[in-house]
Amino acid sequence: MASVSAPSAALAPHRSSASAALLFPYPYSSSQVSPSPTARPRRLAVSARAMPWPHVLTVAGSDSGAGAGIQADIKACAALGAYCSSVITAVTAQNTVGVQGVHAVPEEFVGEQLKSVLSDMSVDVVKTGMLPSAGIVKLLCENLRKFPVKALVVDPVMVSTSGDTLSGPSTLATYRDELFPMADIVTPNVKEASKLLGDVSLQTISDMRSAAESIYKLGPKHVLVKGGDMPDSTDAIDVFFDGKEFIELRGLRIKTRNTHGTGCTLASCIAAELAKGATMLHAVEVAKKFVESALYHSKDLVIGNGPQGPFDHLFSLKSPLHKMGSLHKFNPDDLFLYAVTDSGMNKKWGRSIKDAVKAAIEGGATIVQLREKDTETREFLEAAKACVEICRSSGVPLLINDRIDVALACNADGVHVGQSDMPAWEVRELLGPGKIIGVSCKTPAQAEQAWKDGADYIGSGGVFPTTTKANNPTLGFEGLRVVCSASKLPVVAIGGINTGNAGSVMELGLPNLKGVAVVSALFDRECVATETRSLRSILMNACSRS
Numbered sequence: 001m002a003s004v005s006a007p008s009a010a011l012a013p014h015r016s017s018a019s020a021a022l023l024f025p026y027p028y029s030s031s032q033v034s035p036s037p038t039a040r041p042r043r044l045a046v047s048a049r050a051m052p053w054p055h056v057l058t059v060a061g062s063d064s065g066a067g068a069g070i071q072a073d074i075k076a077c078a079a080l081g082a083y084c085s086s087v088i089t090a091v092t093a094q095n096t097v098g099v100q101g102v103h104a105v106p107e108e109f110v111g112e113q114l115k116s117v118l119s120d121m122s123v124d125v126v127k128t129g130m131l132p133s134a135g136i137v138k139l140l141c142e143n144l145r146k147f148p149v150k151a152l153v154v155d156p157v158m159v160s161t162s163g164d165t166l167s168g169p170s171t172l173a174t175y176r177d178e179l180f181p182m183a184d185i186v187t188p189n190v191k192e193a194s195k196l197l198g199d200v201s202l203q204t205i206s207d208m209r210s211a212a213e214s215i216y217k218l219g220p221k222h223v224l225v226k227g228g229d230m231p232d233s234t235d236a237i238d239v240f241f242d243g244k245e246f247i248e249l250r251g252l253r254i255k256t257r258n259t260h261g262t263g264c265t266l267a268s269c270i271a272a273e274l275a276k277g278a279t280m281l282h283a284v285e286v287a288k289k290f291v292e293s294a295l296y297h298s299k300d301l302v303i304g305n306g307p308q309g310p311f312d313h314l315f316s317l318k319s320p321l322h323k324m325g326s327l328h329k330f331n332p333d334d335l336f337l338y339a340v341t342d343s344g345m346n347k348k349w350g351r352s353i354k355d356a357v358k359a360a361i362e363g364g365a366t367i368v369q370l371r372e373k374d375t376e377t378r379e380f381l382e383a384a385k386a387c388v389e390i391c392r393s394s395g396v397p398l399l400i401n402d403r404i405d406v407a408l409a410c411n412a413d414g415v416h417v418g419q420s421d422m423p424a425w426e427v428r429e430l431l432g433p434g435k436i437i438g439v440s441c442k443t444p445a446q447a448e449q450a451w452k453d454g455a456d457y458i459g460s461g462g463v464f465p466t467t468t469k470a471n472n473p474t475l476g477f478e479g480l481r482v483v484c485s486a487s488k489l490p491v492v493a494i495g496g497i498n499t500g501n502a503g504s505v506m507e508l509g510l511p512n513l514k515g516v517a518v519v520s521a522l523f524d525r526e527c528v529a530t531e532t533r534s535l536r537s538i539l540m541n542a543c544s545r546s
């Protein structure tokens with residue numbers, strides 16, 4: 001076996017051993033440069049400040065194009081803050097066109113790599129990708145019995161997205177009989193799930209559920225059937241099964257050619273999150289969101305001439321603005337009781353923005369927007385950060401009016417913009433797909449534009465005359481009806497709404513109208529919680545009548 005020779009004494013710089021130890025900490029300290037033949041390696045003393053580093057070992061194939069395989073795994077783990085060691089099972093000649101060649105690494109040498117890493121490096125989670133032969137699958141199982149880890153994530157890679165075979169049918173039985181019973185999660189795509197179950201046809205979500213259940217019976221603790229390649233679907237839907245409950249994980253389907261490596265990345269992100277201590281469902285949710293965000297930020301990148309390009313796992317390094325979206329998925333029903341703050345009113349009643357938000361949530365507000373036109377930026381940001389914490393702990397989304405910079409800095413759930421603020425499509429570019437964007441619209445044309453720009457909802461009004469906003473023409477019920485009927489997005493009504501008239505707005509039963517937004521009716525009152533509570537019961541009664 002090759003060994004790296006120690007530097008010769010003649011070349012070694014002249015230093016006392018103490019200073020050399022500082023410059024070249026163990027194991028390169030001078031005492032280690034020429035060990036006596038009988039010296040045993042010393043154990044590295046763990047300092048009191050030793051920080052655990054979540055560690056994923058990927059056992060997978062190399063992709064020369066670096067979009068999938070080992071290369072994707074290392075990038076995905078790095079992006080999520082986990083260390084990733086790699087045991088290479090095969091070397092593929094691969095690019096954006098497809099797989100041109102596969103060269104399997106000899107089994108003994110895969111075994112040698114496994115032993116090197118598992119015997120020394122405190123692996124938390126093992127993630128598997130391309131395992132080209134039944135022998136390698138068996139070898140891995142033996143090593144996992146010898147060196148147990150906290151979790152095993154099995155991505156049963158068989159066919160690349162380009163349609164090339166990466167693991168032949170001879171491995172199927174070993175996967176099913178030996179590896180799956182040891183797995184904490186198995187993540188087949190629909191084609192792989194079909195192969196694992198004897199070529200059953202999988203066309204619908206209900207087929208994906210049955211497949212997840214059948215694969216679960218083979219022994220893994222959880223199953224995720226991935227629907228990235230399901231035809232004719234506007235959402236990217238995966239089905240998760242834990243033996244009791246099915247959960248459909250829906251994400252935006254990003255229109256891009258750069259989807260090479262989505263499966264490898266998803267499984268590596270699950271492994272990274274598990275290594276960090278997440279529960280399985282949370283790990284899967286974070287992983288899916290990561291893939292969606294990475295595809296979104298890479299949708300227009302161009303590398304290679306083939307149909308399947310790589311995407312940028314480290315998109316968040318390019319710009320601090322391209323943070324991963326928060327995990328809050330927009331639910332139109334959250335618009336039901338929409339509380340919008342006003343600093344002037346809260347000052348008048350002697351309460352902080354934070355206390356106002358706390359009280360609104362206590363009274364039953366379902367979404368909160370901070371609309372602070374006169375607060376200094378520093379003070380606004382501090383208050384926004386405090387409100388984010390309050391809202392997160394109550395599961396209520398928090399939006400910021402107009403100030404995209406403040407929303408990014410406090411990691412709010414989204415932004416609400418008016419017609420003279422930044423256009424919604426620019427806001428979307430800055431915030432990414434995971435954030436909520438609302439736009440104020442008075443006309444069907446504005447509502448159409450908001451939809452085209454990628455907004456999530458529109459606010460429409462003033463329904464009644466209001467003092468909160470200067471020069472704001474009143475739409476009335478008829479104007480609201482016109483916008484609601486034309487809108488492709490959910491609508492929240494705003495403008496002069498209070499406990500006296502909110503019921504009449506909801507009783508209109510307008511299409512797409514999901515709730516009302518209120519400012520003075522909550523915050524220009526002595527007790528915000530009481531007002532919110534009575535507004536909530538009025539809205540509930542009105543909805544049950546209409």
Ligand SMILES: Nc1ncnc2c1ncn2[C@@H]1O[C@H](COP(=O)(O)OP(=O)(O)O)[C@@H](O)[C@H]1O
Binds near residue numbers: 190237252256
């Ligand atoms: N165009 C897309 N937009 C958003 N998510 C996608 C897209 N394509 C795949 N995904 C997601 O990527 C993950 C990997 O799925 P898939 O591509 O089906 O796996 P594989 O790469 O093994 O075929 C899944 O969570 C899937 O929903």
Ligand SMILES: Cc1ncc(COP(=O)(O)O)c(N)n1
Binds near residue numbers: 060068157260263
């Ligand atoms: C070496 C290797 N491993 C795995 C895949 C699967 O790629 P995808 O994640 O796009 O299905 C691949 N194409 N190459």
Ligand SMILES: [Mg+2]
Binds near residue numbers: 260263
């Ligand atoms: Mg894919």
